[in-house]
Amino acid sequence: MRPPYLLLDIDGVLIPFPDAEGSTPATHTCHDVVPTGRSADDPVTIWLNPAHGPMLMEVIRTGMVTPVWCTSWRQDAATLIGPLLGLPPLPHVDLPRPKITTSHPNGYLWKRDYVDTRLADAPAVWIDDDFTDLDHSWAAERTARGAATLLMQPDPRAGLQAEHVAEARTWAERLLAVRTGTPAAPSGTEAA
Numbered sequence: 369m370r371p372p373y374l375l376l377d378i379d380g381v382l383i384p385f386p387d388a389e390g391s392t393p394a395t396h397t398c399h400d401v402v403p404t405g406r407s408a409d410d411p412v413t414i415w416l417n418p419a420h421g422p423m424l425m426e427v428i429r430t431g432m433v434t435p436v437w438c439t440s441w442r443q444d445a446a447t448l449i450g451p452l453l454g455l456p457p458l459p460h461v462d463l464p465r466p467k468i469t470t471s472h473p474n475g476y477l478w479k480r481d482y483v484d485t486r487l488a489d490a491p492a493v494w495i496d497d498d499f500t501d502l503d504h505s506w507a508a509e510r511t512a513r514g515a516a517t518l519l520m521q522p523d524p525r526a527g528l529q530a531e532h533v534a535e536a537r538t539w540a541e542r543l544l545a546v547r548t549g550t551p552a553a554p555s556g557t558e559a560a
């Protein structure tokens with residue numbers, strides 16, 4: 369039984385946007401990284417919540433999801449961001465670098481067509497801060513035709529919360545239980 373994909377965005381999810389005063393959350397720690405193609409003497413400052421690594425690993429280790437980065441950081445997600453959170457190298461959706469001035473050039477998230485190709489008919493939980501109503505319709509249509517799809521949309525100024533990870537896990541547990549015919553553990557039940 370193939371576990372659902374867990375598609376994970378970075379900007380607005382693992383790296384929340386600064387608030388109106390330009391401050392980043394107190395939960396997050398700053399790092400300087402050098403993205404691919406950028407000069408080593410021109411690093412980019414990012415901020416990450418060190419709790420996110422263990423939080424995500426707890427779900428990944430269960431094997432109930434197949435984690436894949438889905439971010440404009442592309443392969444840098446696995447080589448620069450993941451290691452700062454203690455995450456193992458994960459695959460990424462191969463996204464192009466379109467010349468766009470909005471995340472929704474066609475009314476829906478620009479990544480979606482590439483995700484659609486990558487997923488084929490696989491179920492997926494996708495965490496991104498930038499979905500539109502058309503994306504939610506797309507998810508509902510996929511679910512209706514048997515490819516269960518859950519979109520989770522953190523507030524980009526707060527980023528990923530423990531509740532998002534818990535909900536993704538519960539959703540995957542229930543999905544796998546339905547597909548294997550075994551009852552899902554009651555919500556909130558933790559393995560010893």
Ligand SMILES: [Mg+2]
Nearest residue numbers: 377379380497
């Ligand atoms: Mg984002």
